Amino acid sequence: MNTYVIGDIQGCPHPLRTLIARIHAESPSPAPAILFAGDLVNRGPDSLAALRMVKGLGDQARTVLGNHDLHLLAVSQGIRPMHRSDTLDDILQAPDRGVLLDWLRRQPLALLQDGHLLVHAGVAPQWSAAQTLDLAHEVETALRGPHWVDLLRAMYGNTPDRWDDALTGVVRLRCIVNILTRIRFCTPDGTMDFATKGAVASARPGTLPWFDVPNRRSEDVTVVFGHWSTLGLMLRPNLIALDTGCVWGGKLTAVCLEDRSVIQIDCPQYQKPK
Numbered sequence: 207m208n209t210y211v212i213g214d215i216q217g218c219p220h221p222l223r224t225l226i227a228r229i230h231a232e233s234p235s236p237a238p239a240i241l242f243a244g245d246l247v248n249r250g251p252d253s254l255a256a257l258r259m260v261k262g263l264g265d266q267a268r269t270v271l272g273n274h275d276l277h278l279l280a281v282s283q284g285i286r287p288m289h290r291s292d293t294l295d296d297i298l299q300a301p302d303r304g305v306l307l308d309w310l311r312r313q314p315l316a317l318l319q320d321g322h323l324l325v326h327a328g329v330a331p332q333w334s335a336a337q338t339l340d341l342a343h344e345v346e347t348a349l350r351g352p353h354w355v356d357l358l359r360a361m362y363g364n365t366p367d368r369w370d371d372a373l374t375g376v377v378r379l380r381c382i383v384n385i386l387t388r389i390r391f392c393t394p395d396g397t398m399d400f401a402t403k404g405a406v407a408s409a410r411p412g413t414l415p416w417f418d419v420p421n422r423r424s425e426d427v428t429v430v431f432g433h434w435s436t437l438g439l440m441l442r443p444n445l446i447a448l449d450t451g452c453v454w455g456g457k458l459t460a461v462c463l464e465d466r467s468v469i470q471i472d473c474p475q476y477q478k479p480k
């Protein structure tokens with residue numbers, strides 16, 4: 207059975223429907239497994255349909271949570287204000303809002319499948335694949351537990367900006383969430399720069415993309431991630447970057463993990479922000 211991993215949808219169900227049809231045409235039987243790199247919702251025209259579509263794939267699909275997915279959960283609990291550019295109202299008004307949000311907060315933040323480690327944004331340079339799964343699981347347990355709203359309340363903030371095994375409590379969970387769902391650039395010791403979101407050339411002096419940190423401990427698996435649209439599709443022997451900016455007029459991308467074939471849907475109907 208083939209496995210396809212799809213990049214950030216961000217509330218764009220129309221290219222997703224086309225992409226899933228293309229995937230099924232390429233791999234008709236048995237039905238392929240589909241993984242999502244997170245950020246299922248927000249910024250795009252129809253977050254509700256996108257979320258319903260992914261959930262509706264049932265056991266065929268799995269997703270990891272992205273920063274926009276967590277933002278939706280936080281907005282739904284009145285913890286974060288809605289931003290002007292948010293497109294989450296349709297979910298919050300939906301009759302199945304409770305079912306959808308309950309499903310969403312039960313999704314993992316990291317998955318390992320056949321030597322591929324799937325996360326939304328990236329991993330700390332000092333994390334192995336096994337440690338990444340353990341740390342993600344700490345957050346997943348809290349999100350699924352009775353005090354999940356407390357976690358969301360404590361989750362926001364840019365400190366600590368570097369992983370330390372000695373971190374405890376909500377500060378530890380916040381650091382794990384920030385690394386898994388927001389990291390782009392960091393220093394060689396893993397101190398994150400949250401302000402820089404551009405292409406690799408926009409790195410501040412002394413920082414580099416998290417995946418280029420020398421001796422990164424997750425180099426023995428293929429890390430698959432989204433989140434970084436200015437990076438575009440990047441295929442290296444042990445790295446797959448998948449956010450090709452569908453919501454910004456780019457493409458929605460799927461990569462088959464078995465043979466690295468690529469399927470892309472152009473999304474000219476969407477616009478770059480003015």
Ligand SMILES: [Mn+2]
Pocket residue numbers: 245272273274326387432433434
């Ligand atoms: Mn993201």
